[in-house]
Amino acid sequence: MQGRKExxxxxxxxxxxxxxxxxxxFYRILDKELNLGYLYNATRxxxxxxxxxxxxxxxxxxxxxxxxxxxxxxxxxxxxxxxDSLALRLYLKYDIDENLPWHSTISRTRGLYD
Numbered sequence: 001m002q003g004r005k006e007x008x009x010x011x012x013x014x015x016x017x018x019x020x021x022x023x024x025x026f027y028r029i030l031d032k033e034l035n036l037g038y039l040y041n042a043t044r045x046x047x048x049x050x051x052x053x054x055x056x057x058x059x060x061x062x063x064x065x066x067x068x069x070x071x072x073x074x075x076x077x078x079x080x081x082x083x084d085s086l087a088l089r090l091y092l093k094y095d096i097d098e099n100l101p102w103h104s105t106i107s108r109t110r111g112l113y114d
Contacts (some may be wrong), residue, residue, distance in 0.1 A: 015070060017086060021086050036061055039058050055105055063101075066088060079103045
């Protein structure tokens, strides 16, 4: 008898993004090996003390690195690519239900830095 798979979404899921990405995933390894914490002090001069909170500079540089590694030239396409990958969401520290920054935020932030 031929089977037929149908998707029946549940109302609630009990899942952790860390359990969905293999331990040997490239971006997991990259996150362990490449410490970008120094960027907070290196970029402090580009941010003011008042106003709306900006994109995390480490997240911004990680997104740019993903674009470089995957040859993605469009910020819109880059955010779509990152949003669609559980491994990249984990790398960027965004949970399954969180929205990534707008593509225009990436463009404007790129303009901040020399």
